[in-house]
Amino acid sequence: MTMAIDILSWLMLTAGGVFVFIGGVGALRMPNLYTRMHAASLTDTMGAVLVLGGIMLQAGATLATIKLAAILLFLLLTSPTASNALASAAILSGLQPDEGPIKRGAKVE
């Protein structure tokens, strides 16, 4: 049983790490703010859920698990809110979604 839990938790931690990595790469390489935010939000949601879930499995039925669950709930509430605030601030400052600065090298006709 502990073996199964260990394997599951290992899988979740690795998958979470992969999602965080993809989010980081996307945040660097996506062409404009909105697509970058879209990539970065992967870190907040899938990354956080999987990594914290993996740690929760490791912690077992202890107080630490409850604390981790509280952190997860807090992250799931605040990260989308922060993304929303960021996006609306960008819109208000006049950055149109399809007119964002294009990355060097990628020319549009």
Next chain:
Amino acid sequence: MIIIFGIFLLTLLVITALAIVRSESLFAAVILTGIFSLLMAANFFLLDAADVALTEAAIGAGISTVLFLGALALTGEHERGGSTNRLLALGVVTVTTLIVIYATFDKPRMGDPEAPVHQHVGAWYLEKTPELIDIPNAVTAVLGSFRGYDTLGEVFVVLTAGIGVLFLLSARNPGRPEEFPAADELDQGLRHYLVPRVVGRMLIPFIFLFGLYVQFHGDYGPGGGFQAGAIVAASVILYALLEGEARAFRALPMRVLKWLVAGGALLYGAVGVTSMLLGSNFLDYSVLASDPIVGQHIGIILIELGVGITVTGVLLCVFHAFAARGKV
């Protein structure tokens, strides 16, 4: 393993510091300062200094970022071009760096039991805490009881700083107009932004509750008045940002804030005077109850409460002072 984390965090710290120096947008610099504080908090936590980490995260990354942004709203967003003498600055920085590097040669290895810091009174504090004060968190015991004078001094430093900022920033009396706000003034803040408002309102009670937990759990775990004061202030500042200044003043009027600022420091001093009146030294809590250990517990809880109240009051006063300047 810890050493890898440490090197990783310190590298990120250096990168962030360089980015702060190189950034010309002050807004970006402020956000980077917040990140720097958060990394620093993680570093403190790696060094087993959970109390310091909590303070750094609450004050460094939280409140000071908000205060910096408030200050930024009053000035421009961009750095003025370099007119200073760069060679002189470079010289000063180089000399300071060399001195600091030279000083590290004499530094004991991390965690070395023979280090001077572990030979001084620190060991005595750790040894006597279970016997004399009997609370699990030795940091609180040292801060609240053994070193009660120092903490009293810190509270008065916070109080003085708050009064100083209020004198500098509020040219007019900030207490009066906000107390009876007009109806249209109540519709300020982020009231038209639905998502942050709903989520923020949902979180405020929990932030407040967590602040109280940190306040009263300081005897048993990381926490205490300074951290709790910052967290409680953060919840009220969040309320002010979401609902507007006027509503925050309705919840906590300026005259109440002034009482909080003075009252916390006064409570701390009063505990000291009480122990003097009961026939012992200033800030010797043992005489506060028939059992010396219970007396210590009562004293520490009271002075931590005083610290928390003053810190909350001062941070809120400073925040409101910045916000009031923006309206003039």
